[in-house]
Amino acid sequence: MDTRVKGRMTLMLALSVSFAITALTAIFLSHYFAQKQFQMLGNVCGQVMERCPDSKHVILEVLKKREAFAAVTVSENILTSFGYRSWDFLTVGPMAIGGAAVGLGAGIFLFLYRLQYGRRKMEERINMLTGYLAKINTGGKGLLWDRWEDEFSGLQDEIYKTVTMLYQTRDRALAARNNYAENLANIAHQLKTPITALSLAVQMMKEQPSADYPERMKRQLDRMTRLEESLLLLSRIDSGTLMLKRTHVDVFTVLTLASDQLQELFVQSEVNVDIPEMGGADIFVDLDWTMEAIMNLMKNCIEASEAKAVVHCAYEKNPLYVQIRIWDEGKGFAREDIIRLFERFYRGRNRKTDGIGIGLPLAKAIVEMQEGVLSAYNLMEGGACFEIRFYPPREGLR
Template identity: 35%
Template sequence: MALVSAAFGAVFFTFTRARYKSIAQISDQIDLVLHNADYLYISESEEGELSILQSEITKMTLRIREQNEALKKEKSHLAESLADIAHQLRTPLTSANLILSLLKNNPVEQERKALLRETEELFIQMEWLIASLLKLSRLDAGIVVFRIGPVDVESLIDASLRPFLISMELHDIQVRTDVPAGTVVSGDSGWLSEAVQNILKNCIEGAGDNGRIEIGCSDTPLYMEITLRDSGKGIEKEDLPHLFDRFYRGKNSDASGYGIGLALCKTIITRQGGTVTARSHPQGVALFTIRFPK
């Protein structure tokens, strides 16, 4: 019995010592992972509980690395976005300050009124830019709760066109709609109207004076589709892949706008399960397509 006990004691001591040694090695490996960004712990091929633990540590390490990389990219994107926002706001502010200095030294009443109108337009643009950036930030933060329900497409188009009626009348832009009565899509009517308005704004700028905008709708067994087409020159081939990117203003340095509207439009629609695309029609016009799958 003494010999058997001694043998078991020796085996237990050897086994326990080996386990403690393995645990100490794992502890050292974890310390290296924590203090060396380039080090990655790979578990050994031995079977047993410690091997499972080593494997889980490796998975956890990879997951943490992925999250850190994602945070670095998000931080970099945030820094770039803040720089872009500052640049976008600085442009109209600089113009407004210049106009105010001209107003101060200009005694001609008619010219002063013209400068005041330009200043008002700049502040309206800044107000729209700030409001759009706030909407984008709310969507990015995930604090927007969409009130999903049936939305009548005809009413949606009418509500989206309403803010532009005066502008279209001044520029003699004709709008033709072909939306079957009773066509319904599932979504948040207020946010969908915001999305369509941003596309309409782009179409109005593209159509120019004496232009045309055509709005159509088709209902298929797979999806409901809304199309918006203007009579402008179309979209440059180089701009198409980046048209919905945030702060993208086109390869033409004289392009108007801030590169916010279409990015906001895409975010709103995709968050509600839809898709939005743009292409140049063979006739040269710009064609935007919104689809909601059934």
């Protein structure tokens, strides 16, 4: 109900009460003044009769001219002995009673009209909310645009919140179903390649037992093992069952330990790593899983680098966050790849190795679990750069 309608209803209710009070006041005052008039006239007649006893018949004759008025019982008044009451001498009585009746009737009418109007509006509101829910239950869509301020406003807000939450839940369920189907298709595709390679290797082993087929089979089995481990880790992250043991760790220590784990890959690829010490900068993270995320980023930079190239690392701390940058000297990301880098099973155009496309999504998930943000972009001078920002932990985690 808008402000103007609500104001009119309040005015009508106030008028109805005012009319009723006016009518009751008019009746009371009429009765009061009639009583005073009756008392005064009785006193006058009593004084006259005391002084002139023979005037009784004259007074009675004069008073009989007002016999048309209704009688009201009043005690201890000489006029009562003649059958007269206070209302018999109320000359304004009919007007007062008529005005009081009109005021009382108008008040009652407005009050009943207000009740009927409120009932009708209540039925309209109930029908509107019921129709809205029926529409939603049959699969329709709609919004409660009417913003009335009445006793149903709270119920309307709660219904709207509930329906909005149901829409969001449905959308999330549909997105999860689509992601499940897409992930299942990607997993099947990833498994298809090593299984096919293994089948071919088994067939070729029968014809050429002396070839290096066992080594090929081992590589495919290793790939399947990595895929299995990555999928299990992602499933734990998605379900929220991956437990992190977070402590305050120096960034330089994390970068150094991660590069040490990849030392063999750096040597094999003939790529160097540069990690300058840039002062103390602590982050509140799980050391092992953060190393895993940074190792995946370094692997990506190694794969994009030529021999004799360098993978660079840098970090800095400011009042808002700790920033870590890892970049290479390669060709950078393809323009169409940047927006999809962190999609699961997505493989960029410039990749040189036969990866499965899980390393970057895994790194992003680990970083985001620790109040961090991971992004990627191309440098102006060439090369791809990964940027991590770790924000201060919430009060309950420190």
